[in-house]
Amino acid sequence: MNNLVIIPIIIPLLAGIISIFFLKHIVWQRWIGSVALIGTVLVSFYLLNQVYANGIQTLELGGWAPPFGIVLVADMLSALLTLTTSVIGLACFIYAFKSVGEGRERHFFYPVFLFLITGVIASFLTGDLFNLFVCFEVLLISSYVLISIGGTKPQLRESMKYILVNIVSSAFFVIGVAFLYAVTGTLNMADLSQRIADVGQTGFLTVLSIFLLIVFGIKAALFLYFWLPGSYRVPPPAVQAIFAALLTKVGIYAIIRIFTLIFYHQPDITHQLLAWLAALTMLLGVIGAVASWDVLRILAYNIVAAVGIVIFGLASFSATGLEGALFYLVHDMVIKAVLFLLAGAMISITGTTNLRKMGGLIVHHPILGWMFFIAAIALAGIPPLSGFIGKLLIIQGGIETEHYWITGILLLSSLLILYSVIKIFMNGFWGEQKLSRDEEKGNTKGLLAPCAFLVAISIFWGVGAEWIYPYIEMATQTLTDPSIYIQSVLNIKE
Amino acid sequence: MRINDVILQTTAKVISFIILTFGIYIFFAGHHIPGGGFIGGLITTSALVLLYVAFDMETMNKVIPIDFKKMTALGLLIAVSTGLGALLFDQPFLTHTFGYFDLPILGEAELATAVLFDIGVFLTVTGVAVTIILTIGEDEKWK
Numbered sequence: 332m333n334n335l336v337i338i339p340i341i342i343p344l345l346a347g348i349i350s351i352f353f354l355k356h357i358v359w360q361r362w363i364g365s366v367a368l369i370g371t372v373l374v375s376f377y378l379l380n381q382v383y384a385n386g387i388q389t390l391e392l393g394g395w396a397p398p399f400g401i402v403l404v405a406d407m408l409s410a411l412l413t414l415t416t417s418v419i420g421l422a423c424f425i426y427a428f429k430s431v432g433e434g435r436e437r438h439f440f441y442p443v444f445l446f447l448i449t450g451v452i453a454s455f456l457t458g459d460l461f462n463l464f465v466c467f468e469v470l471l472i473s474s475y476v477l478i479s480i481g482g483t484k485p486q487l488r489e490s491m492k493y494i495l496v497n498i499v500s501s502a503f504f505v506i507g508v509a510f511l512y513a514v515t516g517t518l519n520m521a522d523l524s525q526r527i528a529d530v531g532q533t534g535f536l537t538v539l540s541i542f543l544l545i546v547f548g549i550k551a552a553l554f555l556y557f558w559l560p561g562s563y564r565v566p567p568p569a570v571q572a573i574f575a576a577l578l579t580k581v582g583i584y585a586i587i588r589i590f591t592l593i594f595y596h597q598p599d600i601t602h603q604l605l606a607w608l609a610a611l612t613m614l615l616g617v618i619g620a621v622a623s624w625d626v627l628r629i630l631a632y633n634i635v636a637a638v639g640i641v642i643f644g645l646a647s648f649s650a651t652g653l654e655g656a657l658f659y660l661v662h663d664m665v666i667k668a669v670l671f672l673l674a675g676a677m678i679s680i681t682g683t684t685n686l687r688k689m690g691g692l693i694v695h696h697p698i699l700g701w702m703f704f705i706a707a708i709a710l711a712g713i714p715p716l717s718g719f720i721g722k723l724l725i726i727q728g729g730i731e732t733e734h735y736w737i738t739g740i741l742l743l744s745s746l747l748i749l750y751s752v753i754k755i756f757m758n759g760f761w762g763e764q765k766l767s768r769d770e771e772k773g774n775t776k777g778l779l780a781p782c783a784f785l786v787a788i789s790i791f792w793g794v795g796a797e798w799i800y801p802y803i804e805m806a807t808q809t810l811t812d813p814s815i816y817i818q819s820v821l822n823i824k825e
Numbered sequence: 826m827r828i829n830d831v832i833l834q835t836t837a838k839v840i841s842f843i844i845l846t847f848g849i850y851i852f853f854a855g856h857h858i859p860g861g862g863f864i865g866g867l868i869t870t871s872a873l874v875l876l877y878v879a880f881d882m883e884t885m886n887k888v889i890p891i892d893f894k895k896m897t898a899l900g901l902l903i904a905v906s907t908g909l910g911a912l913l914f915d916q917p918f919l920t921h922t923f924g925y926f927d928l929p930i931l932g933e934a935e936l937a938t939a940v941l942f943d944i945g946v947f948l949t950v951t952g953v954a955v956t957i958i959l960t961i962g963e964d965e966k967w968k
Binding site (some may be wrong): 332334337341344345348349352354390391392393394492 | 861894895897902905909915916917921
């Protein structure tokens with residue numbers, strides 16, 4: 332038992348609740364939220380190191396022993412993602428001060444933002460499949476509010492689609508969970524894993540796993556990404572960044588969790604399917620990114636491509652590939668947040684998302700320009716920046732497991748990703764200057780500090796890979812050997 | 826056109842109090858037999874909504890000057906705090922306890938901390954349900 336595991340969930344939740352009482356006092360809400368998120372970052376960091384020192388930490392809620400009660404489990408993967416989430420949440424929260432506008436701030440923007448962070452962190456920390464569904468709902472309902480708050484016409488149009496798609500996939504999620512409960516009689520992930528290992532993964536269970544893959548595939552934008560490019564471009568930039576960084580990643584986390592812990596007995600069916608879905612996602616994602624001239628659309632398609640890359644690391648199902656996937660996952664969360672925040676700054680200056688109408692921004696905004704450049708090449712994976720190590724390990728894993736074709740697709744897509752983001756840089760920042768100082772629609776006051784913070788973290792993630800590696804190695808160990816997870820959750824002594 | 830709502834208003838005054846009492850009964854019954862904060866909250870909501878239907882919004886806002894959104898937040902705060910209370914005694918989050926006490930009039934009674942949590946649920950459910958119904962009913966452009 333370790334109550335520390337619940338603290339990163341409770342802090343943003345409490346802060347969100349308290350903010351509701353101060354709805355009229357925007358400055359107070361900002362303070363409450365910032366302090367809470369800084370607290371969450373510190374606690375998550377402490378939790379990460381405790382997991383590193385003492386192994387997996389669990390908390391049996393209400394003192395009910397698993398598999399009967401609900402457990403929260405912080406293994407290395409969960410702890411890493413919790414820390415990343417809280418850091419990105421903090422940066423986007425501060426970015427929101429100058430960019431969301433007073434109307435939204437007066438109408439529950441900050442409380443809902445904090446509830447979203449609560450839901451994401453809780454999804455990472457739960458050890459129970461039904462509870463995972465509940466946490467998904469917490470974050471989804473918050474995201475419904477964030478996507479529609481403000482009520483502009485495109486927002487309402489896109490939020491309608493977004494909500495419908497997610498409600499349908501949530502319904503499938505419950506159906507899948509119900510089937511799984513009917514077959515196995517448990518929803519505790521460790522217990523599920525043990526029981527399925529005992530009776531063998533029968534054909535029905537494999538079908539169920541693919542059913543759940545469809546659900547998480549919609550949430551993670553793995554192949555089923557049709558809803559993403561439209562809906563991610565309508566909310567304000569701080570919300571875009573938090574969506575891009577966190578929401579699809581929760582789906583990816585769920586896929587990683589269930590296909591390493593629960594359904595890992597038939598890799599020739601499930602993981603092969605994952606590999607091809609990943610390949611298609613990468614290809615279609617980069618095609619979308621290359622074809623577009625709209626900054627937000629290019630970045631949105633880049634989210635899709637990155638999902639493919641991470642899932643391919645999982646699908647190769649080797650320790651190297653998984654390490655790569657985790658490295659790349661955290662890198663991608665940070666870098667997507669940065670890119671969307673920087674794009675938000677670009678758009679607030681130029682007042683357009685069309686690249687053809689931008690140009691020469693670097694003359695007046697050199698810091699913005701160079702930060703975008705660093706983020707762009709980090710995304711593409713130029714050494715020594717953060718994308719490189721993850722991609723290298725994923726490629727290595729792909730070659731080890733003889734997925735030559737898909738590895739080739741990955742390399743090709745990386746090249747096209749580089750092209751698509753450099754296109755933004757060259758057309759947006761270089762070239763003929765289209766706007767003089769006076770013609771600019773907005774300024775970047777207060778927007779660059781959070782971006783710089785995230786860029787620094789991204790650089791550290793690449794340059795400091797040597798220090799980070801032991802953490803990733805430990806996370807991978809738990810993923811490749813489910814018995815470690817099972818023993819800590821169910822308290823089985825050797 | 827003004828509808829004649831004398832009968833509705835007169836009965837609503839009586840019935841809503843019966844429903845309110847029933848809601849509170851269900852709330853306390855929920856500790857050992859079916860019932861509890863969630864269903865108690867919904868029953869209370871139905872009493873309030875009946876009053877809102879019988880009388881108009883302005884009158885009701887004068888009679889019950891409560892911001893139901895704040896009520897929801899208060900409920901959440903109570904529920905989370907009772908969970909956190911367990912941390913003070915070094916128990917897992919949400920652990921609850923109970924005991925038997927001699928109360929002045931009632932005699933020996935069972936008091937449980939889970940009831941405090943349930944009060945939070947009660948307030949949250951009532952707050953959310955009333956807010957939802959009022960938000961739908963509030964829009965004046967549809968007259």
